[in-house]
Amino acid sequence: xxxxxxxxxxxxxxxxxxxxxxxxxxxxxxxxxxxxxxxxxxxxxxxxxxxxxxxxxxxxxxxxxxxxxxxxxxxxxxxxxxxxxxxxxxxxxxxxxxxxxxxxxxxxxxxxxxxxxxxxxxxxxxxxx
Numbered sequence: 001x002x003x004x005x006x007x008x009x010x011x012x013x014x015x016x017x018x019x020x021x022x023x024x025x026x027x028x029x030x031x032x033x034x035x036x037x038x039x040x041x042x043x044x045x046x047x048x049x050x051x052x053x054x055x056x057x058x059x060x061x062x063x064x065x066x067x068x069x070x071x072x073x074x075x076x077x078x079x080x081x082x083x084x085x086x087x088x089x090x091x092x093x094x095x096x097x098x099x100x101x102x103x104x105x106x107x108x109x110x111x112x113x114x115x116x117x118x119x120x121x122x123x124x125x126x127x128x129x
Contacts, residue, residue, distance in 0.1 A: 004075040010049035030100035045085030049095040073110040
């Protein structure tokens, strides 16, 4: 369960376009989350896209570090979202965008990712009613 496989990464250009055209969004400082419920060809409950702006981090090393921190915290804390999706037979795609100029410590990023995943479950419950 604590893995982050290729099938869990959002790579399809068609799905990314659909995410930005039809997706809903919310903001949890310093992250912006865009999500959309859709049918996926793969067997995973969700696919994730991580975005870190080149405007905020000029060096690729810094952008990659932030992406690694986000990926790791998602990998460790994705269980509640996956359980909800499997239980209700839903699939989703979402993007997490990092929108600040400083690299937060891992513990802070992990806490924010937990909040984001809980909020995604709440958004799904709202949208299904």
